[in-house]
Amino acid sequence: MSLDIIKFNVIYRDGDHSIQALEDVSLEIKAGQCVALVGESGSGKTTLGKACLGLLPANADHKGEVLLDGEEIDFSDEVALNRLRWKRLSMVFQDGAASLNPVHRIIDQVAEPLIQHEGLSRDKARDKATRFLEEIGLSKEFHNRYPHQLSGGQVQRGLLAMAMILDPAVIILDEPTSALDALTKGFVAEVIREAKGRGKALLLITHDLEFAMHNAEIMAVLYLGQIMETLPADEMLSHPLHPYTMALGRSYPAMETARDLGGIRGDAFYRIIHQHGHGDAAQYRHAHIQVPKLSHSGVHAPPTGCLFHDRCTQAIESCTEGVVALEKVEDHTVRCLRRGIVTMLELKGVTKRYGKTAALNPLDLNVRSGELLAIVGETGSGKTTLAMIAAGVIKPNQGRRMFYGHDMDAWMKKDHKSLAKKVGVIYQNPAESISHRFSVYEAVAEPLTIHGEKKDHAEKKELVKSILADVHLSTDDAFLRRYPHELNMGALQRVCLARALVLSPLMLIADEPTSSLDPSVQAKVLKLLLDLQIERGLTMLFVSHDIGLARKISDRMGVMLAGQLVEIGPSSLVITKPLHPYTKLLIESARGNWEDASEGGSTRQIKIGCPFRFRCPRQQEICAREAPSLRLLSNRHVACHFPYT
Amino acid sequence: MLSRQHIITYGIALVFILALNFLLPRMMPGDPLMAIYGEEALVAMTPQLKAELVERFALDQSIWQQVGAYVLALLRGELGYSYYYNAPVFSVVLGRLPWTLLLVGTSLVLSTILGIVLGVESGWRRGSWTDRTMLAGLMSLNGFPDFFVGMVLLIVFGVIGGIFPLAGALTPYSGLTGWASVADIVTHMVLPVTALSLAHLSGGYLLTRNTMITVLKEPYILTARAKGLPPHAVKYRHAGRNSLLPVVTQTGIWAGRVFTGALFVELVFAYPGVGYLTYEAMMARDYPVIQGLFLVVAVAVLAANFLVELSYRKLDPRVSRAH
Structure with missing residues (x-):
């Protein structure tokens, strides 16, 4: 009982152009396994489901194989297909009640395959269907109803019963939960679990990432007909490797995610293949991505390269060329030239001492491209030192700093300016970080002057204005001539932001950028920051003492204590299920429960053992002897001997 | 209900x-x-x-x-007394009613069933050669009124071919009984029934074909196909059944005019039905009969509507909720 999809291609013909719906999709679903197929609408999910049953419309051409239990399905033979359909391979269609015939009773529709395939009499088939429907939780009084007389949940039960009535080996579930509330979804999950237990192979097509994570073993991420990544389902939110997977996860309102919804910049439309003017249509080489904004001008996206590159936040020049193949990275397969999300910043064993005081103990940190990493912790835990080392503003005593794959110190020695151009910094106090002698224009244009960019005055002014517009500030000349003391804090911080962004940096380091702002202005600035991050694909290191705020904006969160990271992982996990007692303490304090926050003396100068042990409710004898080191535990890293598990 | x-x-x-x-x-x-x-x-x-x-x-x-x-x-x-026929209007109308019912009823059933079947098959094969031929043929047939079709049939099969009788509902004074009389009535019926059926065939056909094309795009048709059902089951049990409503409506409207709808054809074939009676009464200015017919026809329209509504409920369970 398995389903093997091998290099499957589907093209919809439509006049002089065609739409590439699927390209070289390969998926393997073993017995007892559920594979989830996720992706935005239009990515080709449903097309794949229908294709497996040979239900593609007449204008669809396909190439590639589908093996059912190792045996190829012949899609040209309708008679053979009809013997196989439903009996060995069935599908739950996505349209709910619309997938049921309005003029037949639900019981008859469930019983129909029995009559057709097993030659049962109408009465016997109805008896069996009755039992099936009751097992799946549709009580007898509803069996004789018509689809329009049933609720969404009842319809879904009917559809599931119908799909399982012949006990097929492979079941394709197309959006089985999209019309259901959270409670009703439970029974679909139950049916899936039970079917897996009986060795069925399941293909779950869904945009419900959370449902997929909990019910599937493997997840395949489809984008414009290509599989971008296959990954263990539970790593969807915590450890995506493809930028698209990350962006998709960020767009999904999972219960666990704390961060505000992100979305993905740009839009995907269709992949159009133009047959006019190009020779070999069978090569599928002239595939264009038709993006709405481009389609208006009649220009198409470049014909080659990664399909996602114009929306990708880490795309480089070579992403626009050639064909990108799937590659094995860790236990994922990823279709990305850069082997998945790249590491923007890497700190290895970085330390910093101020005189005798250790501000940073040896510390490792990775910031992935396009993510927003928040560093939280109490005062004096070394957050700002970390941020300044990351920004290249101060030098660490020991350790290596890598930025964008290059050694930062060597880079700085050679050419400090070109590094500084790639890293933007925003400081805590906007009033102090802009010279009061500079007008708004001068402040924002200064980095351009320093780096010798845009020598032409008019051009420079244009750029400054566009950046000011990006941060939602006025662009009229009167505003450009204003001085810092004439602006309020919110506007001033936005000027700082404009100043940090004017050189289009790869990374933005923000040290408490909003702590001097009142909540309403803070909310505006943060929203702006998030929008800019999505649109420009900025990588951000966001330092804050406010864990409540950090959780609303960050993808990952690192918790600092005494110059060390004690817990680092997806923000959602860190917030909902903190492992380290210190993290828990921070969260509880943020909630206003200060009872546990007993003072336990200075934590910094502890040379031996866990720095948190004096305040720790869970401390034991080993905590005094041995400092815990970071280890991987439930999808994140934690440094604690006795974490909450 | x-x-x-x-x-x-x-x-x-x-x-x-x-x-x-x-x-x-x-x-x-x-x-x-x-x-x-x-x-x-x-x-x-x-x-x-x-x-x-x-x-x-x-x-x-x-x-x-x-x-x-x-x-x-x-x-x-x-209903009054007809001095033209020298009989009560009720019995005059009642004497003609069975003939019209037979004639119109038969052609109603025939043309509806044939229209549905052709419509289903044509819609199923949309765009194919068969579909286009049928569409073109029935569209042009639609352009001819029933009496014209009747006249052509009469000339071809009655006058030239001599296969079927020219007029009436049975051979007068033949004294036929049993099966022979049935056969006589049937041969008399063939041409008028064909004329009426052909004239009404295209309406049902076009409606069914159009609905069929829409219905075939519905998700439940995909479900039916996915269930591995043979084409005829998908075509009739799932798609055809859902394409019936408009045709039934149309047939109902036509059935309402059952007694007068065949007026021209009855005239052409001198068929002794209600339509022919209407004509005669009008020519003779036999007001009692005309009024009686008016009443009968109006009541028939009501009854037909009623029946159509009943059948809706049977055909589409969703209707019972709608008003």
Whole structure:
């Protein structure tokens, strides 16, 4: 009982152009396994489901194989297909009640395959269907109803019963939960679990990432007909490797995610293949991505390269060329030239001492491209030192700093300016970080002057204005001539932001950028920051003492204590299920429960053992002897001997 | 099954029809007796008869008493007396009714079934050669009125071919009995039934084909195909069944005009049905018969509507909720 999809291609013909719906999709679903197929609408999910049953419309051409239990399905033979359909391979269609015939009773529709395939009499088939429907939780009084007389949940039960009535080996579930509330979804999950237990192979097509994570073993991420990544389902939110997977996860309102919804910049439309003017249509080489904004001008996206590159936040020049193949990275397969999300910043064993005081103990940190990493912790835990080392503003005593794959110190020695151009910094106090002698224009244009960019005055002014517009500030000349003391804090911080962004940096380091702002202005600035991050694909290191705020904006969160990271992982996990007692303490304090926050003396100068042990409710004898080191535990890293598990 | 609202609706319609039938002759200028009985009656009119008629219709009494007399007469099955046929209108109409029912009923059933089957098959094969041929053929057939088709049939198969009789519903004075008489009636029916069926075939066909094309795009058709059902089951049990409603509506409308709809064809074939009777009555200005027919036809329309509504519920369970 398995389903093997091998290099499957589907093209919809439509006049002089065609739409590439699927390209070289390969998926393997073993017995007892559920594979989830996720992706935005239009990515080709449903097309794949229908294709497996040979239900593609007449204008669809396909190439590639589908093996059912190792045996190829012949899609040209309708008679053979009809013997196989439903009996060995069935599908739950996505349209709910619309997938049921309005003029037949639900019981008859469930019983129909029995009559057709097993030659049962109408009465016997109805008896069996009755039992099936009751097992799946549709009580007898509803069996004789018509689809329009049933609720969404009842319809879904009917559809599931119908799909399982012949006990097929492979079941394709197309959006089985999209019309259901959270409670009703439970029974679909139950049916899936039970079917897996009986060795069925399941293909779950869904945009419900959370449902997929909990019910599937493997997840395949489809984008414009290509599989971008296959990954263990539970790593969807915590450890995506493809930028698209990350962006998709960020767009999904999972219960666990704390961060505000992100979305993905740009839009995907269709992949159009133009047959006019190009020779070999069978090569599928002239595939264009038709993006709405481009389609208006009649220009198409470049014909080659990664399909996602114009929306990708880490795309480089070579992403626009050639064909990108799937590659094995860790236990994922990823279709990305850069082997998945790249590491923007890497700190290895970085330390910093101020005189005798250790501000940073040896510390490792990775910031992935396009993510927003928040560093939280109490005062004096070394957050700002970390941020300044990351920004290249101060030098660490020991350790290596890598930025964008290059050694930062060597880079700085050679050419400090070109590094500084790639890293933007925003400081805590906007009033102090802009010279009061500079007008708004001068402040924002200064980095351009320093780096010798845009020598032409008019051009420079244009750029400054566009950046000011990006941060939602006025662009009229009167505003450009204003001085810092004439602006309020919110506007001033936005000027700082404009100043940090004017050189289009790869990374933005923000040290408490909003702590001097009142909540309403803070909310505006943060929203702006998030929008800019999505649109420009900025990588951000966001330092804050406010864990409540950090959780609303960050993808990952690192918790600092005494110059060390004690817990680092997806923000959602860190917030909902903190492992380290210190993290828990921070969260509880943020909630206003200060009872546990007993003072336990200075934590910094502890040379031996866990720095948190004096305040720790869970401390034991080993905590005094041995400092815990970071280890991987439930999808994140934690440094604690006795974490909450 | 039927709501009170429905019954009230039908009641109102019936009252309205009766009122019209009652008022029209009385509103005509001149002598109401003449309006009710026509010129034919004047010939036979004697003061004695006149007095009797005035009394029967309560013409010398108040309008409400006239209404009462009218309703009572209706309840007794009295539609009036035709002096042209020299028989009660009721029995005149009743004598013609079976023939029309036979003629129109047969062609109604035939053309509806054939229209549905052709429509389903044509819609299923949309764009194919078969579909396009059928579409073109039936579209052009749609352009011809039934009497024209009837005349062509009559000339080709009756006059030139001599296969079928030219007129009437049975061979007069043949003395046939049993199966032989049935065969005689059938041969007389063939041409008029064909003419009527052909004329109405394209309507049902076009409606079914159009609905079929829409229905085939519905998700439940995909479900049916995915279930591995053979084409005929998908076509008829799932798609065809859902394409029926508009055709049934159309057939219902036509069935409502069952007694007059065949007027021209009955004329062409001199078929002794209600349509032919209508023609005769009009030519003879036989008002009682015309009024009787008016009543019968109106009631028939109501009854047909009622039946169509009943069948809707059977065909599409969703209708029982709609009003």
